Amino acid sequence: MLNTHIIKEYAYELGFDTVHITTAEAFSEAKNIIQERIARGLMDGLPWFTEERAEVSCHPDALLPEAKSIIALGMVYLTEQPEDDREATEPRGRIARYAWGDDYHDIIKPRLKRFSEWLQEYTRTELGSEAETRLFVDTGRMVDRAVAQRAGLGWYGKNTNILTKGWGSWLFLAEIVTNLPLEPDEPLKANCGNCEICLHACPTQALPNPYELDNQRCISFLTIELRGSIPLELRPLMGNNIFGCDICQEVCPINKLAERRLGLRDKQGTAQFVTLAEINRRTQPTFQPHKEFLKRPAVGSIPELIPLLALSEEEFRDRFRHSPIKRTKRRGLLRNVCVALGNSGDLQAVPALVGALHDQEALVRGHAAWALGRLQGQEAHAALQVALLEEKDDEVTQEIRYALSTFSET
Ligand code: B12
Known part of the structure; x- marks a missing residue:
């Protein structure tokens, strides 16, 4: 052998x-x-x-x-710690690590x-x-x-x-x-014990039982693999995740320990600001964080959402050429951005969403309508009424009607 x-x-x-x-x-x-x-x-x-x-x-x-x-x-x-978006003045979306x-x-x-x-x-x-x-x-x-x-x-x-x-x-x-016969290693004896934190943390309840994922409820599926409309009932549960989702991984104590080992999290669980040089200094020589997986400046980990709605096809291709994000295509990413903006509760997003009601992609227009319904306000209402008169696509028309139905009578 x-x-x-x-x-x-x-x-x-x-x-x-x-x-x-x-x-x-x-x-x-x-x-x-x-x-x-x-x-x-x-x-x-x-x-x-x-x-x-x-x-x-x-x-x-x-x-x-x-x-x-x-x-x-x-x-x-x-590689690095997740950025904190709590202090941000503009709405931001989360990208899976x-x-x-x-x-x-x-x-x-x-x-x-x-x-x-x-x-x-x-x-x-x-x-x-x-x-x-x-x-x-x-x-x-x-x-x-x-x-x-x-x-x-x-x-x-x-x-x-x-x-x-x-x-x-x-x-x-x-x-x-x-085809080489090689000496096999043994499976590990480790397991998760009684811990079920991840099952309860999933906002869409995509983990109904231990070791079991319901694909169609998983935010990773909804934001990356799904080509069409995101089911209405799941949209409010998706928060600001615009590409993939790490919630069931971030809450995991084993993962937190790994982050702590790299100095990315302190004992209280708070994310620490650490540079790559610092990581290298603190870890054993056997591990070098892969520079290829560091945040790309053009992508970031919590990009501002409003400017993403203005991306042209060409700008999308340029920006995400080397990133896994290209998989969603422009229309998939902008669909996700609309949902995240709807969930942001931030009225700053209204003008950009009104603009997206006229996007070339029906998928984007429909989700922009939903987001405006979620944000409410007079400007959103007026824009939806205008869009209803102009829209030719049946599915988008349905989205607009639904969004309008959520406004309370004034
Ligand atoms: C399809 C797929 C998806 C689908 C998920 C569909 C599904 N249910 O698996 C979607 C798009 C949602 C997805 C999401 C993600 N994915 Co994915 N995905 C895959 C892919 C292509 C196939 C997975 C598969 O075979 N699923 C079938 C199901 C039935 O298999 P399973 O979930 O592993 O099920 C096993 C366990 O449940 C176990 N089991 C069942 N009962 C019990 C009971 C006990 C007691 C025990 C111990 C075990 C056990 O046995 C099952 C069969 O082996 C693999 C790549 C590949 N070629 O394998 C990547 C892969 C699994 N994905 C990966 C990643 C990184 C992700 C995400 C983290 C991305 C993100 N951040 O958004 C999320 C994680 C979501 C999650 N919690 O699983 C990595 C996972 C790496 C890792 N450390 O495990 C893989 C391996 C890609 C890679 N090559 O690195 N993914």
Whole structure:
């Protein structure tokens, strides 16, 4: 058998923060759970997440016929503390931490490729034949979290995310399936014990039971994956989250501990202002926060909402070219911004929302109408009445009528 230390060392050299190994046996339990979740409608809204996909993604040999082992990798995206928006004078939106920096797919995929090339070279020298590999991160047909759990990289949190001892769940998962027989690691014994803080913290109650996520209620799904209208009853519960959501991760004591370890949070749980240089000074030499995942100045973590409503297609593309945020497209992001502005209760947003009633995208116009209904006031009411006369799209007309119906008679 090959020396797994050498393989793991190379993973660290490439910038992965944790590496474990498991066998390529089927993930039968995960398959049953996923199929049951699909049957109960908990994966609704993700049309590509089919039973057939689950079947393949839980059978590594369907992806590589001679599969023997899986190298499970993690890359930490914990870099800086979240900014505080409580003192802000203009309404701001929250972006999930994983999207503050560069798109992780673009950062991890090339490294997986280099890892695979190195592994082929190494096995050619050591064994006289090249290893076969298949590479996965997120979008591939592989159950990233089930692999990480069995490889002992972390344990399932009740919010369904994989938690690690050092970094909580603030890490991306990736894997290499190979035909090499490698010494597997043991799963961890750790678990969340009695803690259920995350289940109660979710504002949309997307975590009905431990280890169970109702996709269509998850703010991450609503703000990133959903292409159409956000259900009316969920909009007021979404707060100012405009791309993804970290609530079930932020409240997790294991995650808070990880942030504290980096000096990002004090013992009382208050976020600390810490620069990257300071983080580097305080942490052991084994961990360097990845500069790729630091907040990009053009994106930020709590951007001002009103200027986002003025973005043209071209400006959207320029600003979010390297960011995961490009996934929502302009219309998805502006839809989310409208909801957040509606929830802000801040009348400063009214003129921008009135402008958005004339956006080129029906999706944006409809959500702008909803936001104006939520903010109320004479200016909002008058603008909605004008828009009702001009609007040609049925769905938007319905949104405007609904918004108008929420104004009390004067
Ligand atoms: C689809 C998807 C989503 C969907 C969620 C749909 C869903 N229900 O999973 C949406 C868009 C909502 C989403 C959101 C997020 N996602 Co996502 N997503 C995925 C994706 C592509 C597939 C996940 C999947 O297979 N789901 C199927 C369900 C059934 O699997 P599961 O939730 O893991 O279920 C397991 C547990 O419940 C466990 N289980 C069940 N019962 C029990 C009982 C006990 C006692 C125990 C111990 C375990 C257990 O077994 C199940 C099967 O393995 C993966 C990438 C990939 N290829 O795997 C990324 C991935 C899971 N996402 C990721 C991230 C970062 C996020 C967000 C944090 C992003 C954000 N900040 O907005 C949120 C987190 C939301 C949450 N609480 O889960 C990371 C998670 C990293 C980690 N540390 O775990 C992944 C792995 C991407 C990556 N490669 O890094 N995501």
